[in-house]
Amino acid sequence: MVHETDNPRSGADADAHARLQYNGNSRSASWHYTVDDKEAVQSFEHIWRCWAAGSTTGNNQGIQVEVCVNSDGNYLKAIQNAAELIAKIMKDENIPISNVVQHNHFSGKNCPRNMREGNITWSQLITMVKNANGNVQQQKPITDNNKYRVLTGTYATKQAAESVLDVLKHRFGWLAYIEQDTKQWRVKTGTFTGMTAAQAGAEKIKAAKLAQIANIVAI
Template identity: 80%
Template sequence: MMVATRQKLLTDSQANKVTYGKGNAKKYIVVHETDNTRSGADADAHARLQYNGNSRSASWHYTVDDKEAVQSFEHTWKCWAAGSNTGNNEGIQIEVCVNSDGNYQKAMQNAAELVAKVMKEENIPITNVVQHNHFSGKNCPRNMREGKISWTQFLVMVANCTGNAEQQKPVTDNNKYRVMTGTYSTLQAAENVLDVLKHRFGWVAYIEQDGTKWRVKTGTFIGMAAAQAGANKIKTAKLAQVANTVAA
């Protein structure tokens, strides 16, 4: 059953004060967390905050919690949420509640269902479902980035909600990608990481010299989703602060 969704839309005059106006290209779905753990800081509370005039210079299309999703702006509005022009002008922003009296797991399931719904409505592929961090580098969605529910798990939840093979592009993405770490100042540090990738993860990997430093590069992954999952695994294991996916 799809998450219950209702509208509490701002008027055009209200919306014009806290957005870049209309004309959103609707190419991305950007996932955030409210980072507001106060009891009662649920979807309704955040929707009312926007409706009544948010004092912060911020706006977002939907807030979702463990009970419902509330829409504050039609998708055509360019909200102030992603921290970059591209993210704001081309993204539909979804904030997931982390209030202490809510069920985080259920809120994430509802968020996955909402993402799947918006993907279908706007014909947005799952490869364009991204974290706030993707555009601005901000540590958001923080709990997800810390692994409470991993980003890879969340994308699987979204894919399971779509019921539409066309939307599940990672499954049919046959392009090849590698994961490349940031640089290490010593060869020994790079070798330590290489050892984990080869023997604990069972991956093909090798070391490349970059000037006076070294980095580790993996063998090929089939599909961007698999490569992104590999990059996340490296970062979650704290083997590298930076792990980028590159075309093979």
């Protein structure tokens, strides 16, 4: 079942939405995959029933795929990535193309809204799925189970640290905290499993220009 996040905020990418679920989603909704213009992130195995369809049948039978619409992403590329993912799921689970449906199919909700408004039409997505090779790159399994946090450099005021904290929590969907360092302040994240994930988190903080320094510490 195909959805859109309907969240156009900058930074509201697949990683941010996956972390939102991992950290305890405040909404009574869940989904199996989130896809953006760079990656597809899986939050639940297919055997888990996710609450996204708006109907018991859709929840019980559906594999829920959310496509990101963040303003700093490439929507067309996100749709192309979703088509690759859907093709692979169909192959793995022996699902016919006739069973690939919109969220609207089960609940009548205007979702996926951008597709329904014709930005990329539903028929175009189905054609992409049919033409896809199903070779969606899968995330490498985590072999480093050690836990890490990312700490920013210090800020002169607590208000500056709070501004960074707000982005990490509400745009990235991360757990994050402020701690005092003598007369200055720094922000630290929740835990990452594996150095690769921690390094990606540190790079994301720097890429968003939230901090010039982002240190990784083992816990």
